[in-house]
Each structure stands twice: as C-alpha cells, then as structure tokens.
Amino acid sequence: MTNEQIIFTESMNLMEKGIIGNTGRKIVVENEAGEKKEIFEPEKIHTYAGWKAVGRQVKKGEKSIAAFQIWKHTTKKPKKEDEEEEEKMFLTKAFFFRECQTEEKR
Structure with missing residues (x-):
C-alpha cells in the first residue's frame, strides 16, 4: 500500500467513527469485489x-487526532568514497x- 492509500483508508475509518468530518463532496470508490458506491x-x-x-502551522498545544504507520524513505550517505x-x-x-488544528503560516 502507498502512503496515499494508507491515509485515505485511515481517514475513512476516522470519519466513520466521527473523529473527522467530510468535505461535503461525494466520491465513487470501488471495493475488492468490483462494486462501486458513492460516499462522502x-x-x-x-x-x-x-x-x-x-x-x-499546527497551533501550539494541539494534540494529534490519530497516529498510524506510513512509509518513510531515507537515503544513507556513503561513509567511504x-x-x-x-x-x-x-x-x-x-x-x-x-x-x-492549524493556522496560516506567517
């Protein structure tokens, strides 16, 4: 799974639990069985x-609404030439x- 897929799946779970809201826009998603449905x-x-x-900028004192695992890419510099x-x-x-939980950066 890509980070985009992981974040979307977690966002859907958070929305279903009422932790986050929706944008008011509807999108069409397809499940593993090939069935399509329209959701917010x-x-x-x-x-x-x-x-x-x-x-x-995240406002001072704000606590995260969720924590989950995503992929991180790193590059290790060579020690020898x-x-x-x-x-x-x-x-x-x-x-x-x-x-x-954020504000525009100044």
Whole structure:
C-alpha cells in the first residue's frame, strides 16, 4: 500500500467513527469485489510536516487526532568514497492533524 492509500483508508475509518468530518463532496470508490458506491469524501489530514509543506502551522498545544504507520524513505550517505548511497523504505509511526488544528503560516 502507498502512503496515499494508507491515509485515505485511515481517514475513512476516522470519519466513520466521527473523529473527522467530510468535505461535503461525494466520491465513487470501488471495493475488492468490483462494486462501486458513492460516499462522502473525508476531510484532509496531514502530519505536522505535511501541513507545513502546504503553508500551514499546527497551533501550539494541539494534540494529534490519530497516529498510524506510513512509509518513510531515507537515503544513507556513503561513509567511504567508493561506496554508493543506500536507499531504504520503512514503516514509521506518524501523527496526524485536522486543518482546523492549524493556522496560516506567517
């Protein structure tokens, strides 16, 4: 699963539990059996760094609404000149926030 798929699945679970809301827009999703259904799109959630990348700052004192594992990509620099860079992917726990927990960066 990609991070986008993981976050969407978790967003759907959070919306069903009433932790986050929806955008008011409907989307069509297809399940594993090929059945399509129309559902409301969950509101956006991002990590601290994700909100920062889109020009928003998580407000001081806000607690994350969810924590789950996503993929992280790293590149290890070579220690010796004849070695190559080492790329790794691993699962790491990330903490997510709603947009209402953020403000525009100044």
